[in-house]
Amino acid sequence: xxxxxxxxxxxxxxxxxxxxxxxxxxxxxxxxGDIEEPLGDVRLLYCxxxxxxxxxxxxxxxxxxxxxxxxxxxxxxxxxxxxEIVRCPVPLYVNVVSCGKKNVFDNWDxxxxxxxxxxxxxxxxxxxxxxxETQDKAAQTxxxxxxxxxxxxxxxxSQLAIAETEDLLDITFCNSERCVGSCGDALAACSHGYVxxxxxxxxxxxxxxxxxTETGGLSWAIGANxxxxxxxxxxxxxxxxKDKNTTRxxxxxxxxxxxxxMEVAYTDDDGLAWTNVNVGSVNGxxxxxxxxxxxxxxxxxxxxxxxxxxxxxEDGGATWTAQTSGDKTSQDLNAVEFFGSKxxxxxxxxxAILKTETGDVWSLVVGPTLQAGxxxxxxxxxxxxxxxxxxxAAGRMYYTHNGGTAxxxxxxxxxxxxxxKEISFYDEYFGAMLWNNAAGAGTFMVTINGGTTWKSLATxxxxxxxxxxxxYICNPLKIFVAGDAYGGTGVILRAVGLVx
Amino acid sequence: MxxxxxxxxxxxxxxxxxxxxxxxxxxxxxxxVNGDEVLDAAxxxxxxxxxxxxxxxxxxxxxxSERVAMCLRKANVWTLQDVIRxxxxxxxxxxxxxxxxxxxxxKLAKDSGGI
Numbered sequence: 001x002x003x004x005x006x007x008x009x010x011x012x013x014x015x016x017x018x019x020x021x022x023x024x025x026x027x028x029x030x031x032x033g034d035i036e037e038p039l040g041d042v043r044l045l046y047c048x049x050x051x052x053x054x055x056x057x058x059x060x061x062x063x064x065x066x067x068x069x070x071x072x073x074x075x076x077x078x079x080x081x082x083x084e085i086v087r088c089p090v091p092l093y094v095n096v097v098s099c100g101k102k103n104v105f106d107n108w109d110x111x112x113x114x115x116x117x118x119x120x121x122x123x124x125x126x127x128x129x130x131x132x133e134t135q136d137k138a139a140q141t142x143x144x145x146x147x148x149x150x151x152x153x154x155x156x157x158s159q160l161a162i163a164e165t166e167d168l169l170d171i172t173f174c175n176s177e178r179c180v181g182s183c184g185d186a187l188a189a190c191s192h193g194y195v196x197x198x199x200x201x202x203x204x205x206x207x208x209x210x211x212x213t214e215t216g217g218l219s220w221a222i223g224a225n226x227x228x229x230x231x232x233x234x235x236x237x238x239x240x241x242k243d244k245n246t247t248r249x250x251x252x253x254x255x256x257x258x259x260x261x262m263e264v265a266y267t268d269d270d271g272l273a274w275t276n277v278n279v280g281s282v283n284g285x286x287x288x289x290x291x292x293x294x295x296x297x298x299x300x301x302x303x304x305x306x307x308x309x310x311x312x313x314e315d316g317g318a319t320w321t322a323q324t325s326g327d328k329t330s331q332d333l334n335a336v337e338f339f340g341s342k343x344x345x346x347x348x349x350x351x352a353i354l355k356t357e358t359g360d361v362w363s364l365v366v367g368p369t370l371q372a373g374x375x376x377x378x379x380x381x382x383x384x385x386x387x388x389x390x391x392x393a394a395g396r397m398y399y400t401h402n403g404g405t406a407x408x409x410x411x412x413x414x415x416x417x418x419x420x421k422e423i424s425f426y427d428e429y430f431g432a433m434l435w436n437n438a439a440g441a442g443t444f445m446v447t448i449n450g451g452t453t454w455k456s457l458a459t460x461x462x463x464x465x466x467x468x469x470x471x472y473i474c475n476p477l478k479i480f481v482a483g484d485a486y487g488g489t490g491v492i493l494r495a496v497g498l499v500x
Numbered sequence: 501m502x503x504x505x506x507x508x509x510x511x512x513x514x515x516x517x518x519x520x521x522x523x524x525x526x527x528x529x530x531x532x533v534n535g536d537e538v539l540d541a542a543x544x545x546x547x548x549x550x551x552x553x554x555x556x557x558x559x560x561x562x563x564x565s566e567r568v569a570m571c572l573r574k575a576n577v578w579t580l581q582d583v584i585r586x587x588x589x590x591x592x593x594x595x596x597x598x599x600x601x602x603x604x605x606x607k608l609a610k611d612s613g614g615i
Contacts, residue, residue, distance in 0.1 A: 282581055307580065326579050328509070329527060330549045352547050363510040364547070366529045372544040 012102035020450025076138035114146035153497030168490035190474035196234035223271030290470035291335035304333035390420030442468030550578035
């Protein structure tokens with residue numbers, strides 16, 4: 001069918017001269033040559049056999065690939081070209097646009113992102129001619145080598161069935177992609193995961209459920225036992241490898257318990273048995289959001305709570321040590337995230353932002369002045385300097401490129417009302433966010449250019465819901481979202497890049 | 501607004517001031533602090549510190565929450581941890597708050613000639 005084929009005339013080239021999450025420039029009268037993406041040669045590994053001079057292949061490996069190469073051709077005009085003044089490695093995008101204007105970035109059907117593109121050579125052609133037969137347009141070519149080529153396909157968003165009747169508060173997945181081999185069968189990214197349910201309002205006996213999938217969300221089974229007591233929800237959920245045979249699921253209680261301190265629970269057997277652990281000693285403390293827990297690995301787990309507390313566990317959640325004790329701020333902290341084990345940010349009520357550059361010593365950061373007194377729901381830490389935060393009012397999200405010295409508002413289709421519930425990034429380019437409007441219904445958006453523009457994948461019209469709470473990015477081709485109960489069950493949305 | 505700086509904390513000062521007669525503490529960005537003065541408009545940048553006792557006690561059905569809140573803060577009880585650390589101060593604050601009621605009732609009784 002004709003509409004399945006991409007035509008060269010549908011390709012739109014964009015560049016971000018100052019890097020991800022900066023101004024996008026449309027390169028209209030430009031053309032890209034072939035994009036060559038080496039994936040690495042395959043080297044065969046041999047062993048000698050019992051027969052003289054005979055060898056057998058015992059294994060193979062893929063060698064390190066080189067950079068992605070291409071070249072860009074354009075005219076030499078009387079004014080300079082954007083590419084002529086590029087000095088640093090920049091993101092380039094080739095967006096396939098079949099409908100709408102090519103100079104609107106988010107009209108892409110699919111996109112090819114040439115991340116960190118270096119110009120390695122510039123060639124000027126036909127600048128002069130000595131006779132009419134060689135007279136032609138002067139042209140210039142830029143040879144380009146990029147670090148990687150990120151392919152983003154058009155997304156298909158569907159709601160997955162689950163029998164949970166309460167709100168779904170957090171969602172997490174535990175496995176990465178695996179090829180068939182000595183470790184087992186082939187496994188797609190995000191095959192194995194969990195989602196946490198809320199509790200029936202007002203019920204004295206209802207306990208929050210944990211649901212597990214081993215089919216990438218296509219089916220969900222309720223856990224045999226519950227992590228917490230009656231009326232207590234799971235606010236935050238993470239999983240990580242304890243050893244090569246054991247995946248640990250760690251849950252944080254999201255309801256206050258006046259007679260007990262903060263509590264987490266973990267299971268090493270998919271929810272059959274839970275070990276409950278008290279965290280700290282301040283009664284009534286609890287976790288408030290899906291990003292209250294952050295896990296880097298078994299030895300580096302952080303938890304933020306009400307009252308301005310940040311705890312760290314270095315033993316898979318079995319014991320916890322307070323890193324802040326309401327001394328830096330007494331505001332409730334709603335989300336914590338790290339880049340590596342040293343650079344972390346925690347955000348909370350009343351515009352409270354804490355950061356650490358050592359992994360343990362925290363200090364307050366001055367937040368955006370216009371958001372004084374506004375609660376922050378979420379944080380995404382892309383690097384030591386690049387951080388995003390999302391607010392609980394006016395749908396605001398802000399970013400910093402200098403570690404919190406200056407903050408900038410990034411508008412999106414929902415700016416001005418509602419709440420940004422979660423922001424997460426897969427890398428410096430690909431991210432997703434959830435925005436609930438003033439009525440509480442959620443929209444799910446993605447960015448492929450580091451945050452300069454955000455494209456809605458699911459809205460209350462296309463995917464009716466009563467509020468979206470948490471998201472999990474498996475890779476730029478697969479994202480999961482959990483939300484409040486709507487139409488009788490909790491909402492799980494899955495966005496997958498269309499293949500086929 | 502006059503503030504009393506308790507300590508400096510990197511890019512903030514941790515300070516105490518009064519709103520009406522209520523003691524208030526918070527972290528104020530250093531760049532809006534001029535000696536012990538902060539422009540009223542800039543006070544919105546302060547990140548409040550401590551439990552909002554009024555809200556807390558009203559939620560618990562306490563009708564004299566504002567006075568109790570004031571006495572708690574004047575007794576240096578700012579957080580739930582302060583409550584656990586120094587229950588005697590809480591006890592003292594409550595006695596002080598309720599003693600005001602007692603004095604008012606006694607005065608009313610005397611004024612009315614009941615004694």
